[in-house]
Amino acid sequence: xxxxxxxxxxxxxxxxxxxxxxxxxxxxxxxxxxxxxxxxxxxxxxxxxxxxxxxxxxxxxxxxxxxxxxxxxxxxxxxxxxxxxxxxxxxxxxxxxxxxxxxxxxxxxxxxxxxxxxxxxxxxxxxxxxxxxxxxxxxxxxxxxxxxxxxxxxxxxxxxxxxxxxxxxxxxxxxxxxxxxxxxxxxxxxxxxxxxxxxxxxxxxxxxxxxxxxxxxxxxxxxxxxxxxxxxxxxxxxxxxxxxxxxxxxxxxxxxxxxxxxxxxxxxxxxxxxxxxxxxxxxxxxxxxxxxxxxxxxxxxxxxxxxxxxxxxxxxxxxxxxxxxxxxxxxxxxxxxxxxxxxxxxxxxxxxxxxxxxxxxxxxxxxx
Numbered sequence: 001x002x003x004x005x006x007x008x009x010x011x012x013x014x015x016x017x018x019x020x021x022x023x024x025x026x027x028x029x030x031x032x033x034x035x036x037x038x039x040x041x042x043x044x045x046x047x048x049x050x051x052x053x054x055x056x057x058x059x060x061x062x063x064x065x066x067x068x069x070x071x072x073x074x075x076x077x078x079x080x081x082x083x084x085x086x087x088x089x090x091x092x093x094x095x096x097x098x099x100x101x102x103x104x105x106x107x108x109x110x111x112x113x114x115x116x117x118x119x120x121x122x123x124x125x126x127x128x129x130x131x132x133x134x135x136x137x138x139x140x141x142x143x144x145x146x147x148x149x150x151x152x153x154x155x156x157x158x159x160x161x162x163x164x165x166x167x168x169x170x171x172x173x174x175x176x177x178x179x180x181x182x183x184x185x186x187x188x189x190x191x192x193x194x195x196x197x198x199x200x201x202x203x204x205x206x207x208x209x210x211x212x213x214x215x216x217x218x219x220x221x222x223x224x225x226x227x228x229x230x231x232x233x234x235x236x237x238x239x240x241x242x243x244x245x246x247x248x249x250x251x252x253x254x255x256x257x258x259x260x261x262x263x264x265x266x267x268x269x270x271x272x273x274x275x276x277x278x279x280x281x282x283x284x285x286x287x288x289x290x291x292x293x294x295x296x297x298x299x300x301x302x303x304x305x306x307x308x309x310x311x312x313x314x315x316x317x318x319x320x321x322x323x324x325x326x327x328x329x330x331x332x333x334x335x336x337x338x339x340x341x342x343x344x345x346x347x348x349x350x351x352x353x354x355x356x357x358x359x360x361x362x363x364x365x366x367x368x
Contacts, residue, residue, distance in 0.1 A: 003030060003312060005030060005031040005090070005308050005311055005312065006031070006064065006065045007023060007032065007034060007066075007067055007068070007069060008036065008037065008060075008062075008067070008089075009023070009035070009068070009069050010037045010038075010056050010059060010068050010069065010071065010072060011037070011072035011073070011094075012036060012037075012043040012044070013071065013072075015094060016071045019069055019071060019304070020036070020047075022300065022301040023304070027301045028304045028308060029308070034050055034051060034064050035051040035052070035059050035062065035064045035065050036052055036053070036059075037053040037054065037055065037056050039054055056072075056076075056080045056083065056084075057083060060080075060083055061087060065089065066089065066090060066311070067089055067091065067092065067117075067308075068091055068092070069093075069094075069304070070084070070094060073165070073167045073173060074167075074173075074181075075172075075173070077093055077094070077096075077097055077107070078098045078107050081097070081098075081107045081110070082110040085110045085112075085116060085118065088113070090116055090307070090311050091117075091118050091321070092117075092118075092304065092307045093119070093120055093321065093324070095120060095121055095122060095184040095185065095188070095324070095327070096324065096328045097325065098328060099176070099180065099328075099357070100175060100328065100332055100353055101328055101329045102351060102353070102354040103354075104324065104328050104350075107321070108322055117310045119303070119306075119307045119310070119317040119318070119319060120319050120320070120323060120324035121303050121319075122303070122323070122324075123185075123300050123302065123303045123318070124185040124186075124188070124297075125188070125192065125318050125319055126298055126299060126303065127296075127298040128293040128297050129256050129261050130189055132261055132293055133193060133245075133254065136254065136263070137193055137194075141251065142249040142252075142254065143250030143251040143269055144226065144228075144250045145226075145248075145249050146228055146249055146250065147228060147246075147247070147248040148190075148194060148222075148229070148230035148246075149231050149245070149246045149247075150186065150230070150231070150232050150233070150244070150245045151233045151242045151243070152186050152232070152241075152244075153233060153235040153238040153241035153242050153243075154240075154242060155234065155235065155241065156237070156238060157182075157210070159210060159211060162210055162211070162212050169207075169210065169211075169213065169214055170213055170214065170364070170366060171213060171214060171357065171360040171361045171366075172361045174214060176215060176335055177206075177214030177215040177236070178216055178234050179204075179215060179234070179334055180331055182234070182236060183218075183234045184328070184331065186234070187330045187331055188324075188326070188327040190232065190327075190330065191326040191327060191330060192323070194224070194230065195224070196326060196329070196347075197222035197223055197224050197230065197330075198223055198225050198346055199344065199346065200220060200221070200222050200223075200333040200334055200343070200344045200346065201220070201342075202221070202337040202338045203219045203220070204335060204338035208237060209235070209236065210237065213366040215335065215338070216237050217234075217236075217237060218232070218233070218235070218334060218338075219231070219232070220334045220337075244257040250269040250270050251265055251270075252264045252266040252270075252286060259293065260290065260293065262290055263289040263290075264286050264287075264288055264289070265286060265289055266284045266286055267284055267287065268284045268285075270284065329348050332348055332350075332353045333346060333348045333353075336348065336352075336353050336356060339360075340356075
């Protein structure tokens with residue numbers, strides 16, 4: 001390969017406008033957009049200066065690209081991703097990598113050549129406050145995690161948003177709602193920071209705030225082997241929404257909200273102080289630490305640049321595709337818990353959830 005990666009963009013919906021913009025502007029070095037594909041020919045008209053295709057199979061076999069960025073509706077990710085990998089291309093895929101865990105497993109199994117780079121577009125990992133949170137956890141500075149609360153309800157969407165595509169808000173088109181479309185970024189950060197829970201109990205509201213058949217409100221409880229607990233609340237029906245992460249740990253408490261990261265740090269670990277303190281109602285001394293964050297990051301172009309660098313220089317990705325299965329599994333587990341009114345033990349049986357999803361699609365009577 002030359003020292004420039006030839007990109008093909010598959011799917012020209014809303015998010016692809018952003019991808020095409022930075023690729024054509026040269027914001028990602030050592031690559032060029034050489035081909036695009038969409039089943040709607042009218043979306044190809046503004047790309048008359050490069051190769052255009054109405055079939056992903058034709059683009060993949062065209063010889064015009066070294067890598068593809070897949071940004072189609074969710075279900076197509078699996079088949080197109082497998083086809084691209086089997087034809088020797090590097091693959092960068094929009095979140096979620098697939099709709100359900102079983103398809104994730106099929107997609108990842110197709111990645112047999114370690115020289116092929118396979119990444120997922122988790123751009124929030126590049127945001128400064130989330131990077132610093134990861135550093136705090138990995139350094140051991142927080143000590144053992146005890147409790148996690150994340151309210152991420154700043155995903156407000158209108159009825160027109162759901163009506164903008166026939167696939168939106170349906171089991172057959174998306175395989176879920178807020179958990180599969182808006183919240184995968186935060187489900188990814190959840191497992192990136194805290195790992196996968198051992199149990200999930202969720203309560204999903206299906207079409208509570210919108211004319212859709214999938215979930216637009218979720219409250220989920222998670223439990224970890226060390227008895228740590230977590231609660232996630234998300235919605236596309238609230239305004240103004242909230243994005244607040246609160247983490248209680250042995251060393252105190254971390255709060256990330258409105259672009260700030262505040263660490264109330266116990267001078268003595270909570271459990272140690274509890275066991276050794278004299279007096280019944282006394283508290284450990286604390287430091288109030290405001291950790292500076294730039295507010296920068298979250299750029300899709302940064303993920304793509306890391307992807308190009310991985311191809312040309314063998315450097316690390318922001319997130320490899322195998323990381324992508326974890327957020328999908330969390331979303332699937334929450335849906336399955338609510339649909340079956342039960343607590344789900346992880347790892348989730350991927351075949352059982354796939355069967356449940358197929359039932360929902362087969363029995364759907366939803367009409368727009």
